[in-house]
Amino acid sequence: MKIPVMLALALGLGGCAVDMGGFSFVSDGNKSTTTSASARVATSEAVLTPDGECQAGASLDPSTRPAPAEIAIGITECELVRLKRTRPTDVLIGESGKGQREVQVLYAEPGGREIYMFTDNRLSRIVKPGQPEQQG
Known part of the structure; x- marks a missing residue:
């Protein structure tokens, strides 16, 4: 019952990772045992892999964006x-000196190469042949 509650709480926090852990103490007469459990749910948006x-990690409701x-x-x-x-x-895919995820996505188009640069999963720069560079 605890896992669905933790999952619902984690999904409600959107854009972050939640790490929840706990201990359970069980006593059986004069013998006691300790167990632990943890759950981690990533609620950040999908990102590209090198391929x-x-x-x-967890699919977000597309209606939120x-x-x-x-x-x-x-x-x-x-x-x-x-x-x-x-x-x-x-x-x-790399990392900036500030610890941010940096991604360059290349498309080889008939008119030349298009480069899309992302910082922390947000498009920050577009470089297309014959067009002025767009920056955010």
Whole structure:
């Protein structure tokens, strides 16, 4: 009964990870035992893997964030892939000096390479051939 309550609480906290642990003491006459249990639920949005697939620990209710109509600064990595309707040519995943997740998503298009740069799962820069760079 405790696990569904912890899961519901974790999902309600949206955008964070919840780590809950506890101990149970059981006494059987003159013999007692101790057991422990913990549960961890990630409620952050889905992110891209190096092979261009979306991955999430727990699926969030999509109604909490409406689907974007176009590629624009601020969308997530997986929203970009859904809007492009194809897997990226390459995905580079790293970490900034500030401990932030940084991702570069490359699409090789007929007109040249398009590079989409994300910081902590939000599109922050777009570089397309022949167009001015877009930054957020």
